[in-house]
Structure formats: structure tokens, C-alpha cells
Amino acid sequence: MTASSFRTDAGLVVPAITTTQMREVDRIAIDELGPNLYQMMENAGGNLASLCVELLGDRWPSAPIVVLAGTGGNGGGGICAARHLANRGGNVTLVISNPSHLKGVPADQLALYRATGARVATVADLDTVDADLLVDAVLGYSLDGAPHGAAAELIRWMSRHPAPVVSLDIPSGVDSTTGVAPGAHVSATHTVTLAAPKTGLDAEAVGTLWLADIGIPREVYRRVGIELPPALFAPGYRVQLRASKT
Ligand SMILES: NC(=O)C1=CN([C@@H]2O[C@H](COP(=O)(O)OP(=O)(O)OC[C@H]3O[C@@H](n4cnc5c(N)ncnc54)[C@H](OP(=O)(O)O)[C@@H]3O)[C@@H](O)[C@H]2O)[C@H](O)CC1
């Protein structure tokens, strides 16, 4: 299922964009106008962490949270969220699919996470780790075919686990343009998508959909031909979206 637009509780219509358009928004932000990737990832990670705290309610900060991260920007956003949760006294364990593949900004996010002293576990350790909440930051909009390797192992582990899952940007294994899952995929309880909703987010696997403001100025979207409602983030840095049944 794909959606051409989503709407907010205030009735604002938010256009949905394709992965190609999202990449172009990222490119213009990073190469031309800003914010840079560190700034966007910080806003993404802090926003994702705040939803986790809200979802745990009075079980925060003692309830165990497991953040499962991939090797790209999605993983980087998850590692950033893990650091924010650890900094706030949360009971966090981070598991990375292929730690040796981390480079650039995601690698810097891991170094910062390690400075909190919070736990890092391996994929092999997973069955020994308790979790009341799972954060799915394995694969984002650069999914390329059916998940394989450690990424697929993490997705399958989350699918078997009873704890609710919060997915970053898109449930891992779901194509953000088509909403189709070519192989194993996460069924999220909540999805926090970044910057603008993607056409593939009108899918059962998404659960409750939230749009996070990651600080991108409207001119960046305009250069890709996207007009977001000016009051979109007036209620806060994260707003709930529903698929428009138009
Ligand atoms: N402005 C924004 O929207 C921001 C988005 N952010 C997040 O970044 C991701 C996109 O990041 P990107 O690095 O392009 O890609 P992913 O994180 O989605 O995936 C990258 C790696 O995943 C591996 N991969 C891809 N397909 C498969 C597969 N079928 N099976 C297994 N593994 C797969 C691959 O890793 P390798 O190690 O194999 O190379 C890819 O390299 C976006 O979704 C947002 O979440 C930023 O965090 C902030 C700004």
C-alpha cells in the first residue's frame, strides 16, 4: 500500500515523498543549505529517545531497552537515540549488526555512546538480553533487496520477541517507496519517520506513525518541489500522522 499524503490530528495534509525525493532532500541539506548529517541525526536520535521515554511511562528509567542498529544512517540514528537514553539514566543495551562495517557519522555516534559506559552486546548475546522495548534502527530507506546476514538475524529476532518495537524512519525490511517487504521485515508498534512521510508508510507493519522534525528549513524541501504545511510542527517536534483516505 502507498499513500500520496498523510494528515495530522489538526487536519493538515502532509504530502508523502519517495525515497528518491528523500535522498535529494538529504543531499541539498548536507551539500547546500544545512543542517549537516550530524545535526539531523542528533535531532532524529533525540526525538526517537523521547518517544521511548513516553512509551515506557512509569517504567522509565528502569525498564530494559534494546536498541538494534545497522551500519548506515538508520543505525547511526539508533545509536544516537541509545546515547540520549543512556544519558538520561535509561537501562540501555546496544546491538550492532556488523560493528566492523561502521564508518563516518555512525562510527562517531558509537564512540560517543561508548563514552556513556552503557552496554554494547553482540548479535550472539541477544537471547541473554532482557527487553521491555525494542528500538529498530537496522535498515532505513537504503534497503536493497531482501534483508540478509546479521541485519536479517536482528529483524527475525525482533519479530520473535514479545516486546513492542519502535522503528526509526521505516520498519526494517520495508521499502520506503512501495511499502512492500521483499523478505523478512519488522512489524512496528510505532514508527518515527524523519523529515517527511514516505509513500511506503501506509503499511500494516508501520503501526502508529509519527513524523519527527529534524530541523530542515522549508527552502530545502522547496528545492525538491515539496511544500510542507507551515504549522506542521507547531504542536511539537513530533506529530502523529494518519494515511489520507483520499
Ligand atoms: N534527513 C534524513 O532523512 C536523515 C536520515 N537518516 C537515516 O539514514 C537512513 C538512510 O541511511 P543510509 O546509510 O542511506 O542507509 P540505511 O541506514 O537505510 O542502510 C544502509 C546499510 O544497510 C545495509 N543494507 C542495505 N540493504 C540490505 C539488505 N537487503 N540486507 C542487509 N543489509 C542491507 C547496507 O550495509 P552494508 O554493510 O551491507 O553496506 C547499507 O549500507 C534513513 O533511513 C534515516 O533513518 C539520518 O539518521 C539522519 C538524517
Ligand SMILES: [K+]
Ligand atoms: K528502521
